[in-house]
Structure formats: C-alpha cells, structure tokens
Amino acid sequence: MTELVPLPSPRRWLALAALTLSVLIVGLDGTVINVALPTMASQLPATSAQLQWIGGGYLLALSVAMLPVGLLGDRYGHKRLLLSGITLFGLASLGGALATTPVQVITARAVLGLGAAAILPLSMAILPRVFAKDELPKAIAVWTAATALGMPVGPVVGGWLLDHFWWGSVFLFNLPVAVLALLAGLWLLPHDEPRATTAPFDTLGTVLGGLGIVSLVYGTILIPGDGWTSPPVAASLAAAVVLLTCFVLRERRAAHPIVDLKLFADRRFLWGSLIAVFVNFAVMGILFVVPQYLEAVLGNDSFGTGIRVLPLIGGLMAAATASESVVPRLGARTVVPLGMLIMAIGTLLGATTDTSDGYGFTALWLALTGLGFGLAVVPATSLVMGALPEGNTGSGTSLLETVQQLGSVLGVAGLGSLLGYGYLGRLHTAGLPGAAADAARDSVSGADAVAAQLHDPALAAQAHEAFVHGMNLVLLACGAIALLAAVLAALFLPGRSTCSRTVARSAAEHAQSVA
Incomplete structure (x- = not known):
C-alpha cells in the first residue's frame, strides 16, 4: 500500500x-x-x-x-x-x-x-x-466551512x-x-x-443497507405531503427499521463487512460522530426555516436571502480560526461542549424572534450559532478522523457522512413537521374560499399570495406571525438539542490526556514513517 x-x-x-x-x-x-x-x-x-x-x-x-x-x-x-x-x-x-x-x-x-x-x-x-x-x-x-458555505x-x-x-x-x-x-x-x-486484497465484496450487506436507507429516505420524503401516520410513510419507515437492523446484524457477523461497526467501540469515533450528527441536525433545521423567514416575512428576494444567511458562515470561519489555538490548550472535551453551549444560546436567542424584529437581530444570533457550530464540529470531526485506521479512512468517513446525512434528513422532516404544527396552530382561514384557504395553509408564501389577491393585509400579518411562531418552536428544539449535545460531550468525550497521548503517538508514528 x-x-x-x-x-x-x-x-x-x-x-x-x-x-x-x-x-x-x-x-x-x-x-x-x-x-x-x-x-x-x-x-x-x-x-x-x-x-x-x-x-x-x-x-x-x-x-x-x-x-x-x-x-x-x-x-x-x-x-x-x-x-x-x-x-x-x-x-x-x-x-x-x-x-x-x-x-x-x-x-x-x-x-x-x-x-x-x-x-x-x-x-x-x-x-x-x-x-x-x-x-x-x-x-x-x-473543509467543513466549504461544505457549509455552499448551502x-x-x-x-x-x-x-x-x-x-x-x-x-x-x-x-x-x-x-x-x-x-x-x-x-x-x-x-x-x-x-x-490495495492488494482478495477479500470478497459484501454484496448482501450493500443490498440490505441500500434498501434500508432507501426506505428511510423515501418515507421522510413523503412526510410533508402525507403526514407521519399515513400508511405509506408508516410502511416505509417500518421497512427501514427491519432492513437496517438486518444490515447491522449482517455487518457484525460478516468476515469482510462494508463498514466496520467496531469503530463505534472507540469513544472518539462514537461520541465525535454523535456530536457531529447533533450539530448537523440543528444546523439543517436552522437552514430550513431561516431562509423562509428572511424571504417571506422580511421580504427579501432569493439573492438577498442568501446574502443574509452568511453571518452563520462568518461565525463558523471565526471559530475555525480560533479552534486552531484553543483546542490544543483546552482540549476537545472542553471546547466541544463550549461550542454547543454557544450554539444553544444563539438558537434560543433566535427563538425569541418577533415579527417586528429586523434583520440585525437575526444576524446577531446567526453569527453566535455559527461560532458555536464551528467550535463544536471541527474538534469533533478531528476526533473521528483520529480514530480511523490508516488503511480504511474511506470506510470510516463514508460511515460518518452516511450517519450525518440520515440525521439531517430525519431532522428536516421532524423539524419541518414542528414548523407546520406551529404555523397551522396560529393561522385562521375560516372566512376564506376553499382553494384560497388551502393555499394559505400550505405555506406562508401561499398565504402572502392569497392576501395580495384578496387585498387582505390582515391575513398576511397573521400568516407572518404564525410562521414566526412555528420558526421559534423549531429554533427552541434546535437549542434543546444543542444543550443535550453539550451535556453528552462534557460527560463522554475523551479527556485531554487521552487525546494528547493519541496525538503524540500519531506524531511519533508519522515521524518514523518520514524517517
């Protein structure tokens, strides 16, 4: 090799x-x-x-x-x-x-x-x-900033x-x-x-994992239109549970598994991955609701909306610069919970948004959230990368990215449902014609269109208040998730001495390989 x-x-x-x-x-x-x-x-x-x-x-x-x-x-x-x-x-x-x-x-x-x-x-x-x-x-x-910047x-x-x-x-x-x-x-x-290998490819594991993921993602795609309890969604999610359970059992017993589940026995990989999933879950929820708020409630176009989300990336870049010096001094077990706590403060501050608040308030809590995001995800990902065996980094990163992707998909589905619950709970369409009521209930932009057609500014104001209420529920959930992740990171991430020994051992191995 x-x-x-x-x-x-x-x-x-x-x-x-x-x-x-x-x-x-x-x-x-x-x-x-x-x-x-x-x-x-x-x-x-x-x-x-x-x-x-x-x-x-x-x-x-x-x-x-x-x-x-x-x-x-x-x-x-x-x-x-x-x-x-x-x-x-x-x-x-x-x-x-x-x-x-x-x-x-x-x-x-x-x-x-x-x-x-x-x-x-x-x-x-x-x-x-x-x-x-x-x-x-x-x-x-x-690398993390580049993946986040594109969104x-x-x-x-x-x-x-x-x-x-x-x-x-x-x-x-x-x-x-x-x-x-x-x-x-x-x-x-x-x-x-x-790599010189004659090991057979795990076809059965690939099929079970693939079908399980298809069932899970397909079910979540149907949720916005059909609801969590509809027969197609329930059947798809149930099939996902069965298939993914079979996949895990297969991978634990296979001589040459498609992914090495033993990686989860390493605390760095297990807790680093879970923290990364929690962080991405919250960030995807934020990126799901905030652009809609900036466009529908504050009245920005697509270009202006994208520009106004950039404080999140600015906070991330600031954290990336700071983490280079902070993590070696304090250790990941201190920096990651601190990052999650800052992220929680940012999102919980965002959960107090009112329709009368301007963009300046949004920029403030987005920047705080991005700062916490960067402080948490960079050292957590570094821990995961440090746990991967040198010859199998691809399998390890695939496992990490897959878990994060599925967490993000479920997060958007769950938080999207929470947004809809909050929005519909505050929107009253009793006096509207059937088609107009359906359009208004479908989305806040639909309510704006109906209000413009009917020359009804009160409907638009009510829809904006309802959407902000739903958004605040989503941000409240994201803040709670960030707080939970902060507690778990403080309790279970490897201590500074453990990480220092790992880094020192890796540095020594690297020096020997260069020599």
Whole structure:
C-alpha cells in the first residue's frame, strides 16, 4: 500500500483548495435547485410530484451510494474514485442543463447524487494523507466551512443566474467549477494505488443497507405531503427499521463487512460522530426555516436571502480560526461542549424572534450559532478522523457522512413537521374560499399570495406571525438539542490526556514513517 506521507509545503494548501472546491459545488447544488423549481414548474412544465422528485431523486442517490463508496475508495484508490465522482458530477450537470423534460431533469439529479456521494466522504478521507496530525484540525475546519458555505450561497447563485439566464443555467454553472476541481485534483492530490486484497465484496450487506436507507429516505420524503401516520410513510419507515437492523446484524457477523461497526467501540469515533450528527441536525433545521423567514416575512428576494444567511458562515470561519489555538490548550472535551453551549444560546436567542424584529437581530444570533457550530464540529470531526485506521479512512468517513446525512434528513422532516404544527396552530382561514384557504395553509408564501389577491393585509400579518411562531418552536428544539449535545460531550468525550497521548503517538508514528 502507498505510504501516507503528507505533501511538502506549500502544495498541501493547494491540494486543500482542490478538495474544498469539490465539496463546495456539492453544497451549492444541494440548495441552488430550490430557487429554480418554480421556474421549472412553468417552463418545463413539471407537476408537483415531479418537482418533489427532482429533489428526492438526488437525496435518495446520495444517501444510498455514500455507504459503499468509501470501501471502494479504500480498495481502488481514494483519488481515483474522487476524480470519477467529480467527472460524473460535471457530466450530470451538463445533462441537466440540456434536459427538456422533467424525467430527464430527475435523472440528471439522481446522477448528481451519485457523484456527490463519492465526493463528500472521499475528499474527507484524503485529508489525513495530505496533512500531518497537527495541521489536520485546521484542514478539517476549512473543509467543513466549504461544505457549509455552499448551502446559503446556493440561493444567491441561483437567484442571480435565473435573473439573467434560463433555468438550465443552475446546472450549467456546476460544469466549469467541476472541470477546475478535476484538473486541480489531477495535479495536486497525492497518488494512490489499489490495495492488494482478495477479500470478497459484501454484496448482501450493500443490498440490505441500500434498501434500508432507501426506505428511510423515501418515507421522510413523503412526510410533508402525507403526514407521519399515513400508511405509506408508516410502511416505509417500518421497512427501514427491519432492513437496517438486518444490515447491522449482517455487518457484525460478516468476515469482510462494508463498514466496520467496531469503530463505534472507540469513544472518539462514537461520541465525535454523535456530536457531529447533533450539530448537523440543528444546523439543517436552522437552514430550513431561516431562509423562509428572511424571504417571506422580511421580504427579501432569493439573492438577498442568501446574502443574509452568511453571518452563520462568518461565525463558523471565526471559530475555525480560533479552534486552531484553543483546542490544543483546552482540549476537545472542553471546547466541544463550549461550542454547543454557544450554539444553544444563539438558537434560543433566535427563538425569541418577533415579527417586528429586523434583520440585525437575526444576524446577531446567526453569527453566535455559527461560532458555536464551528467550535463544536471541527474538534469533533478531528476526533473521528483520529480514530480511523490508516488503511480504511474511506470506510470510516463514508460511515460518518452516511450517519450525518440520515440525521439531517430525519431532522428536516421532524423539524419541518414542528414548523407546520406551529404555523397551522396560529393561522385562521375560516372566512376564506376553499382553494384560497388551502393555499394559505400550505405555506406562508401561499398565504402572502392569497392576501395580495384578496387585498387582505390582515391575513398576511397573521400568516407572518404564525410562521414566526412555528420558526421559534423549531429554533427552541434546535437549542434543546444543542444543550443535550453539550451535556453528552462534557460527560463522554475523551479527556485531554487521552487525546494528547493519541496525538503524540500519531506524531511519533508519522515521524518514523518520514524517517
């Protein structure tokens, strides 16, 4: 196997730029499409169900493919599969831009999901091959910021493109970025050779895991329209429980499992992963409700909304800079709970939002939340990376990314239901015609449209108050989750002495390998 020796300075930072560029386009693509859906509905044209699967097809492909791709990377080379994923992502973007029917767009989005499934875990798996242990947390911070940056910037890019070009430009935009990431990766990333192994591939485990994830994600996709108790949702989630239970039993007994569940026996991997899941759960809830608030209640367009979410990223970048010096002095067991506590303060402050509050208040609590996000997720991810065996980083990062992805999917479904509960509980549509009442109850933007048609400012004001109430419930839940994570991190994360011994041992091993 190729020896994992970090690249000499300053090339490692250029390599990091190539990796962050690849994950940035994934983050952008995950949200940019939402801005284009109304345009697609009118110009393709596409039905509501087809619009749902433009997003759902991507999510299903991403969730299913992410689990086995890490093992494939460990066997056949991280760089090789990462570049293949970037290439697939670029070709699918071109296909989406040239699509003329909704089915073609759905297909392109599914292929984009496959490409993204290779990019996310394998770009993370390459980081330890490029950076030594002492620089790895800083690299993880930059990588994390790039993945997070794409989410709020996506609507900014999408809004600008749709103002100047046709809807296919939101796909075409990915192509030059993918080409640049591919060329940079070819030139800068360390070369790797396939691992010499004759071990059989765990086909049964792959099928069980894939079907279980499909059932889980499919069920959550149906929740907004059908509700948690509808027969299709209940059947899908029940099947997911059965299939994923069978998957875990299979992986525990298989001689060559697709993922090594023994990683969870390491406290660094177990609690680092759980903290990362909690953090992403809360952040996805925030990114689900805040753009709607900025657009529907405060009256910003897509471009302005994306710009106004950036304080979250600003806080994250500040935390990334601070964590480089703070974590070595205080230890992850202190910094991670502190980060979660700051994140909880930010979201709980946001949960006091009133319709009369302006953007300045939102920017304040978003910045606090981003600061806590960065202080928590960077050292937690560093702990996870430190627990991965050198030859199987791809499998470990795939497992981490899959768990985070499923947590995010369930988080958006659960918090979305909480938002709907709060919104509908405060919205009164008794005096409206049937179709108008349905539109108003469907979303706050629908209520605004009905209010404009009926010249009823009182309905719009009531809908805004109802939405803010629902948003505050979501932020309250996110704050409670952050507080719970802070307590768990303080109790169960490895202490500073344990982490110091691990880092020292890793540094000694690295020095021996270089010598």
